[in-house]
Amino acid sequence: MELLTGLAALEAQIEQDLQYLNLPISEWSLSENSKEKQCIDVAIIGAGMSGVTAAFALKLRGINAIIFDQAPAGKEGPWKTPALMETLRSPKQVVGPALASPSLTFQAWFKAQFGIQEWEALDKIPRLQWDEYLQWFKTMTSPHVFNQYQLIDIILADNYRELIFKTPTGTVRYKAQHVILATGMESFSEANIPSFMNDIPTSYWEHSYAGTDYRRFKGLDLGVVGYSAGAMDSSATALENGAKSVEILIRAADMPRVNRGKVAGSAGFTNAYAYFTDAQKWHYADYVAKAKTPAPHGSTLRVSRHENAYFNFNTQIKFIELKNKKLHITTTNGKFTLDYLILATGYRINWSKHHAFNRLAPLIKTWGDVYIPPSSEENTELASHPYLGNHFELQAKQNDENYKVNQLYCFNLSASLSMGPVIGLIPGTNIGAERLADHIAAQLYLAHREQHLELVKTSQDAELLGDEWKPAASPSERMQLTDKVE
Incomplete structure (x- = not known):
């Protein structure tokens, strides 16, 4: 009879794995990051799969983001509702949001509870079981989540973005330097x-x-x-x-x-997509869209x-x-x-659909602002997608207004034309989250570069105390000592 290890043993293994990797690292940001003052480094809108994965990627880099989600705790994401499929399309061995430990994968979670034989018999991941796994993942990575916080407005200031939320206890405001929009399928969209x-x-x-x-x-x-x-x-x-x-x-x-997009799902394609020209990205996306899945x-x-x-x-x-x-x-x-x-x-992008983005929408650069495809590849839906920078950041139609929007990150499916298959789909989630987290870590450091440099110059963390050696006498003194001995 197969002996099951159980979740407690798996969770102990995860703790050990992170310890071996010296993770997570200590916080290092020098900004006025204070939940109590409602002034934070990074806000994540959405506590679904993308949001919690981004939060974990940031945590591994010493950045504690706060996640805001409009749903009650345990009901984040689409898995309980409105999704209706029995199983996921992705293969059962998909890595998904696991970043720093293989013990955080669905496969490890499943085997710990049900064993290898049940794993071998499993065809696809049941939808509700995937939701159960994600809730466990959230518990294990312990992000700070505010539930029943519905984003109703974003005010764009020079050095921060003010987020206004409707909550059960009234309107709440937070100031954030960086804002990740992990808001899923409906981010900038409406039902078609x-x-x-x-x-x-x-x-x-x-x-x-x-x-x-x-x-x-x-x-x-x-x-x-x-x-x-x-x-x-x-x-x-x-x-x-x-x-x-x-x-x-x-x-x-x-x-x-034939699922044309599936054929392209290699590590080579995932990493090469960032180097595609606009024409190459458009050609691929237009072809797959028109070929249908x-x-x-x-x-x-x-x-x-x-x-x-x-x-x-x-x-x-x-x-x-x-x-x-x-x-x-x-x-x-x-x-x-x-x-x-x-x-x-399906869905179509409608920038005026959500009141929360009313101030943002007129500023956002779209693919229609940048790229004119050949007549055979005209596609009004693709043209409405946001035209992002290299790290999921929104860009302004007018370059001199980029500072207003480039610390807002489109970490949802509408980023796929710009970024490729590293967001919104389970297989690429870990890759996209790490790219985003690396960029935000760099930006938080650069915002206070002089202060960090000053810490280098004024550091008093002595590794030598001065009693580890005895100063040598000069060569002439040592010669005299030697002569006296003779």
């Missing part, structure tokens, strides 16, 4: 709602990322627009909760079969096992009418009468 929904009341439809209770669809005829992973997850969840039928409305003639194999089978699931190809919606509390949908492949519609139509 097609125009054919303009006249349909919201009580008859929702976006697939709405996070509602699918039990309410029992006995209903549903439509799902799209063929993405989100479309499959929504369809399967509705069917598993008793939907009478699900019509999957797919305008394409077939499902995409297939839904996972398991997610698709989760739908097709139901006899009341219908995959309708070449089915583009032309218009929708609401009559007698039913949606009458006219498509290029006939008509459908449904009770409810779920739109798995």
